[in-house]
Amino acid sequence: MSQQFLPDNPLPQEAKVPEEIARFSPAVEAEIDGHLAKYPPERRRSAMLPLMFIVQRERGWLDKPGVAYIANRLGVRITDVWETATFYSMIYTKPAGKYHVQICKTLSCKIMGAGNITEHCAQRLGIKPGETSADGKFTLSEVECLGSCGTAPMLQVGFDFHENLTTEKVDEILDACARGDYKFAVKVR
């Protein structure tokens, strides 16, 4: 892991993406500045995750210009961004659908029938876990424990938990999404 990137010590040009770099509205820039202000300048890479969420909210996913933007703002290399981004299932390194349906596949949920839920979703949406529907509405994923084992099986849409699932419950959720009147309870940061 790299250390000591000082702001007055910018990285060599070629270590950054020389191509296009994402631009954001003043409001978004201010929001990003707000996150950066929380950390001492030499530790600004700590703002990696909040920035990723913002870039992804604004651009749909972490595309190249977005990654370049983060690397630039934080004074890290694109491989560092890549390393972090690929670690998290909620950070998209590929274009993702509007509704990201993430089904827990860890032990408690698995025992309580997560397999059926996944199969059901896959059938309804016509995609396999890891894929995005052709209309760009849905992405289906299987993820590790989300900490809701007591109410297994569970899934997450965006950041919303849906617990004690049955196939009927799943249908309700997916119907709402398909109609477009699904209301996100948790706003993306």
Add this chain to the structure above:
Amino acid sequence: MADLIKVTINGNVYETEKGARLIDVCREHGHAVPSFCYYSDLALQASCRMCLVRIEKMPKLQTSCTITCTDGMIVTTESEEIEKAQRAMVEFLLANHPLDCPVCDRGGECELQEMVFDWGGLEERFSERKNYAPEKFLSPMVANDPQRCILCKRCTRVCDEWMGEDAIEAGGRGAHTVIGTYDGWLNCSECGNCIEVCPTGTLLDATYRHQARPWELAQTITTCTFCSDGCQLSLGARVGEVMRAVARDRYVDGINGEFLCIKGRFAHPFINHEERIRTPLIRYKQGGRLVPATWDDAIGYTAARMRAIGEAHGADAFGIIGSPRLTNEANYALLKFAREVIGTENFTASDAFSLAPCFENLSAPLATHRDIRFAKTIILVGGEPEELQPLTGKQIRQAVRNGGARLVIFNSVPIRLKEQAAQFIHINPGTEDAVVLALAGANDDELAAGKLGVEAKTLADVRRALDETQGDCVLLFGSELSAAAMATLAQLPQLLGAREGRRFLLHPLPFYNNSVGAHDIGLMNAKLSVAQLLDQAGQGLRALYIAGSLLPEHLRGREETLRQLDLIVVQELFETETTALADVVFPAASFAETDGTFTNNAGQVQRVRQSIPPVHQARPDWMITAALASALNADFGFQLSASAVFREIAEHIAAYEGLRYPLLKDESRPVQAKHALAGARDMTGAIQEIRARIQSMNVTSARPTETPKVGHELFKPGTLTSKTPQFPLLYAGNPKPPTVLVSPLYQITVDANLRATTVAAGD
């Protein structure tokens, strides 16, 4: 000496330094502890859990790679419990590992393979489907088989800590973690150190991939022929063909450890290249062709012409030019030829700059690369070691990152190393001399600061840092300094005075593998520089005897006058701009085909060993010179043995006194030449000269603000490096090909622009 403490390992009590790492202490005393991720002098990883030991009073088994010894520690490295745990770890490591050793390049020298012999189980209990990913290319130099990875992360750590590039990282998580890069393409300096340190066949040398099996190769330890750092490497050869160069510690253990740069590791294909000159060549008449000849004819012809010229015009009609790329033996034979056979002092070596002012005024020992790694203060004036002396660059980086050294850089270009610098002082181009003036004392701060384009306070700060240093202080300098400045810098340790607890060391940064040797032999402090010698062409000078080729800066613009000479004799590997002017060309043996020594920028005299017999009819340079001498009735008495030449060097060159090949045998204990230290000299004259130079200096050009691209020097296809087909590809910007599943070299067949052209001479 640090405090000594006692540790008990398997019932034996050992004394060891406080703070020593347990795994090292165990191994030092012969208690084998297996490991994958531990790599000395890299950040700790502790992910493989092979190094488990039992320590009394600690719960659970402990990873010995992360434990520092404390007094009274009682350790067990072998027990049923430990073995069971280690076997379980190997089983996990193999859970996703394919059973493809028979087609893996690393098979036969794979650390995982060896570990499995000792710790593996007979049966595999994981019946799940293994992760699968196709083999692919990460760059023209690095091939990648992701499924073989055991996630020890040595590769990512060397990339970051040694190279400062962070080009390769671990993405994903859990069982799906893969080593890779953003976008799947490696844009870095292509050092290949990740390949070297990988214990498995995950990262592979793309240039050697599927070419040979390790056990077919005869490995020969030798010294790299590219830059002045003098890395030790091992050439793997099969029936007269060099297949690869490695620094893997099972084969070689030199000043560089397992480090090599792109040239050392990948630029060996020139050795067996089809364009090597095969036979002696003679151009019988001006403007004619070079015609193949036998050795006897060529030597006889040359001797006859030399004799005739000597009789007609005298000894000073000859000029003899050695090369900083050749062995000490070759250069010594040339010098002997000039003095004893021809009887002239008209000799020199075709180096870019002379180190004579430095060595004549040397007032502190030369810093070895190990010294640099453990230095406390490092001052770098000019130069760009990351590109031109990569091992030095790596040592500086590690001194700062792993050793907390204070690095001060004076450069007109924001070089990459600046990222590590405590102070990067951006100076105006061409004002490097003023830095020396400022380091030598405060009197001229106004003047120096003005020309450098920095504040006087900055210079005072650097002097204070020098003043306060406890421990080693290394002064490095590049080619930019004038002779007077180089001399003053070499005297700086005297000028600043001795102080308890501080030691000054000097480290010049010449360009070529044997620049220092060429100087030591005496070719460089001859009365003439190359330019001066060549300028006599057409006047006193009638014949030239050149080993290697002239540098472009010496040759260009002089072709016409040189063509007027009566005789030009050249010893070369390839046809170059210099052989184009030659009347006689002798095919010389490359460093892989000859025995000898190179002296590196730390003054270490290191062995060059013959890996394969000379290709075609080539002969070692010193043998050609000796043959020529004998045709002119002078017996050099070398008896076809390089060690005899070296013995004579040791008898004649004071710095090499007492050295013999057997003393240079062990590459892990390199021997430094004994360069004489000059005492305090009166430098007022030199300082006056620098001052005058600076005063009259007109700073006009602006300071470059962009950091030069990685590889801007390393990738330049030179006479030798362009023979590796991948170099031109890298030089052209290392484009990511549409598919990474086949060798990126295929692009060359589609796009002629990517094909080899030589842009840098010398290399």
